Amino acid sequence: MPDVALTPQELTARRTVATECAFNAATDLGLKVEETRVLHDVFSLVVHLHPSPVVARIPLVLVPGLTPEALRLKQQRELDVADWLARESVPVTRPSGLVPLEPVREDDFSMTFWELVDVADEHSPYAGGDYELCAALHAALAAYPGLLPFLSPFNEGLPPMMEALEGSHLLSDEDLDRAHAEWQALRPVLASATAFRERFPEADVQPIQGDAPSHNVIRSRTGWVFGDFEDICLGPVEWDLAGHGPEAVAAYDAAAGPLGMRTIDPELQRVMDAARNLQMVGCLSLVPQLPMLEQGLAPMVQAWRESPSLVL
Known part of the structure; x- marks a missing residue:
């Protein structure tokens, strides 16, 4: 993994070029754009294409080796499920109806277009909502008819990140040995829905949000x-609660029953917590693209170091 992180000047240049690409793509699609307003810039750049009620979402931090086609497929799945949820009256950010329901590539950036949300004054990014929201989302997602991969954050995102960790100054040799040992223990169990069901025959698999839905929410007006x-x-609902602790599980369970959802399996939650912890370690490979991530991940990585080693 290259340890040379982007400089502040390079990060600014990346945002500027991506914003220009969003402007060009939007105007090519016939949208009226008089001004671009950056709303968010972390893993993805979110740009309001004022005065159109449309925002462009442009992934900037990508797992090593992700091809343009793989990114396009990932973005298309996101558009399709968000569009379906919106039509099912689930409160989600809606794909913009002013452009085709598909990703758009402009130079080196692939982007999607969404309706502008009327954000409340008290909204704070990543602040999170009630964990009961996760149960309601899972209840809605259970009926989603589209084809989805199994645990793609673990099976598609983590392998190249694990490989890229070699030589990182952010992990000791002992850290790397433990990470690879846990990877070798978890991968046979989580590599496919078939392998997963052999280990957890009582657990169901359904569409899940895939990345802490309680914290990927917007407080609108x-x-x-x-x-x-x-x-x-696709995956067990426990993945969406991984790393959030017993209070989150208790809140989820309290909401799950009335919605006809099953409650959390403690042993399966333990395994999902371990898999999510390993994913957080793997995310250290993204630090060169997003230097602020090193500080953000530090408490999680230290908690992983201090936790018992995984035993399956």
């Missing part, structure tokens, strides 16, 4: 709105 379905996949 009319209530909570779900966003960020880029990791939509």
Whole structure:
């Protein structure tokens, strides 16, 4: 993994070029754009194409080796599921109806277009909502008819990140040995829905949001709105609660029963927590693309170091 992180000047240049690409793509699609307003810039750049009620979402931080076609397929899955949820009256960020329901590539950037959400004054990115929201989302997603990969954040995103960790100054040799040992233990169990069911025959698999849905929400002026379905996949609902602790599980369980959803399996939650922890370690490979991530991940990585080693 190259340890040379992007400089502040390079990060600014990346945002500027991506914003210009969003402007060009939007105007080519016939949208009226007089001004671009950056709303968010972390893993993805979110740009309001003022005065059109449309925002462009442009992934900037990508797993190593992700091809343009793989990214396009991932973005198309996100558009399709968000569009379906919106038509099912689930509160989600809606794909813009002013452009075709498909990703658009402009130079080196692939982007999707969404309706502008009327964000409440008290909204705070990543602040999170009630965990009961996860149960309601899972209840809605259970009926989604589209084809989805199994645990794609683990099976598609993590392998290249694990490989890219070699030589990182952010992990010791002991850290790397443990990470690879846990990877070798988890991968046979989580590699496919078939392998997963052999290990957990009582657990069901369904469409899940794939990336902490309780924290990928927007507080709008009319209530909570779900966003960020880029990791939509099949899996156990425990994956969406991984790493959030017993209080989150208790809140989820309290809401699941009345919705006809099953409650959380403690042993399966333990395995999903371990898989999510390993994913967080793997995300250290993204630090060169997003230097602020090193500080953000530090508490999670340290908690992983201090936790018992995984035993399956």
